[in-house]
Amino acid sequence: MSRVHLELCELLLKEYYGEQVAQVGTFLLKNIGSTLNSITQRTSLETKQVKSILCALVQQNIVRFRPLKPGITGYEASPDSVLWRLRFPSYIHCAKMLYGDAAELLVEELLLQGQSHLDTAVMKTTKKLNDSIVSSGASLPEISHNVIKEKVVTLVKARLIRRCEGVKKDENEKVVSLESHTDPNALFALPTAEDFRPATGSKRPQDAGPQGPAKRIKLESGAAVGTSDQEVPGTSSGPGYWCVNFHQFHHHFRDQAIIAAVSRNIDQRASEVMRTMLRLSETRTDPTFSESVHLSFTEVSIV
Template identity: 25%
Template sequence: MSHQLGRLVSEILHRYFGEIVQQVGKDLFTYGSKPISMIVKTTGLPRIKVVESLRTLLKFHLATFEPSINEVNADYKLNSDNVLLLIRYPRYLLQMKSKFGSEAELLIEELLQQATCSATVLLVTIANKYKDDKDKNITMVKLKDTFISLATAGYIQQAPVEEAKEGCEVPTLVPVATIVPDFEIRNLLQAMTKNISEITDNVYWEVNYDRFHLDFRDEIMIKAVTRRIDENAGELLLHLLRLMYLSSPPWGAESNPTPVVEIRECCQRVAAERPLLNQHFEQYLKVLEENGAGFIRRSGDAGGGQFLVRVRFAAHQLLRCVVEHCVTERLGSNAARIFRLIYSKKYIEEDDIQKHAMLPNKECKELTYKLLEEHFISVQPMRKAASAGGLAKAIYLYHINLHEVANTIRELCYRSLHNLCRRGSHERRLHVRLLDKQRRVRTIVHGMRLRGEPQENIDDVEETLTPPELAVLKNVEKRLKQLSAAELELDRTLFILKWYFMYP
């Protein structure tokens, strides 16, 4: 675990859960797997506070536990990858709203806030919360149908159940197969009149992050092909990816071969929307194979009649683009030219770099050494055999170890994300009074509009925010929006890096 990752994880836990959970999470990150007694000793917190913090971390799948050696106590361990997913929540909600509508967004948002929840409680909570909101027009029928659609598509799944082992006092969580429930609208409407605590539903549900990540991966690949060729080629890749799910593991390095006949049938179903794709199907397939960044290839075992998707190679290509962009941003376009030259040649001497890069010798050497210093390139010394009567000569070959470069980029992303989180926290602390006042005014105005009060009364409440305060709030919101957008962009880069590291 890196130092930069530890700082980032600590800052994220502080933002979402407060100082006490941050201390417990930081202690687990630093020391690894520990029992409660050791956490209390090293953090100096009361035992009840440590237990509450661990309960919170376990509830949101930010920590795991396993039996210790004596199988009496449990050892707890922080799941840093899931902590980083907290930044990705806005992307999950946007994905739901664009694919399934506002009802799906509300369901996923509530489930993310609750971590795990029974289906009946989830539907009743949302229905009661928005029953008076005429703008959203939320009904129990819509919520029920959307929940079933999300469960069928795999975006939500049943939470693991507890299972006790014989002779071990620490239980284990066992995943269970998701069974799509069958709701009775009458029972759901009756549950709306009850207290939440009175609802008896013992099947709990949680968000399936992996299903969202598959969508993000497909979206990145399709956008890359669309920019490189056109929208029809992106549509063709979309059909290939959908067919891949039917016969291959979703995160497999390469999909199983798909016959051209099946691909053509899928394209013919959207012939009205994509007439050019259907008309020039063979040409688009050939262009995608030859100029689609290597995302697909023809299967050699089937005489050219089948194609497969190269998921691992796509991650490799996208990572290379990320690295080139990072080099350009940090060291300039000339440094990126040198980086691309070394990557294309695999191994190259310094004199050959100056010759092929077409840059002044001094600038070329300076940029090469900067790339070496930033760990974007590596150097390999080679010794030539000594000639008769001469001395052995050493040459130095520059090359790129993409795995090491990916680790370098990941550390840079962790550091940048930590700085963004700290800056956002500073902005909120600096203007906490104004932000609280704005939140209260918006809440009051929203309630007044739901009650149908006159616009004059609403204007009076809104005028409690003076023009100077509104100007300050506008600047603060603009800065916070920029910081949030930067966080999501860095998270997208981290997603590509994690995708790359999935494959050996």
């Protein structure tokens, strides 16, 4: 990556998470596949601090890990995941425009937490909506958890949120890497009653008030806010973790730009045809392909 990109990532990490987190994140951007020992030695931070920072960055979907050789884990940071923080307001606004206030708050909660249990996200979203109703003085009925759960299913069907990858463990039950799904549709399997069950026995740290994760994982006075009990996401038993599917938001932004260009250069009817074609090919075309799957005239005309 270029020097400008690296400097921008460093500034964003520092602004969102503090000096020491930025130090570790920038080091991983420069040195792919670094081990815990190399990070500790090169950043002059204590091992406990580095562990806490790595856990926080993994939860924020910025850092991934994999085994380099038996007993040694390598960590690497994704520059895109850092830069996408600049688009967080756009993701939240897009969810609101497409699916309403509940979707907006759900996406906002998942963006702030990085990864979260659905039960936790549903509870917080429900509370925020009901609090806003009370503060507005409107005589509206209280919103139930079931309404928000239905909104979660809608967002999963639209592929705007997804399941997080699980983890692989060795024979000693030690986490060694994240799972890579051969079937990408597994990440978009609709949530079940188990997914909405409250997580029990989790060692993940509780929220530190309304300041959000940026303040929660920041290190103050050389000590990590997270404790030594902090777990890597996906290691606890029970319901899995969920996160925002950034790529689907990007595809939506791309499609809207294409539709607007067709409308501007041809006419409104042509833009509606393009909208239909993009919608039909959305779940049938690999996002990395430059062309969509073949669509018949009948398919487009019927829709």
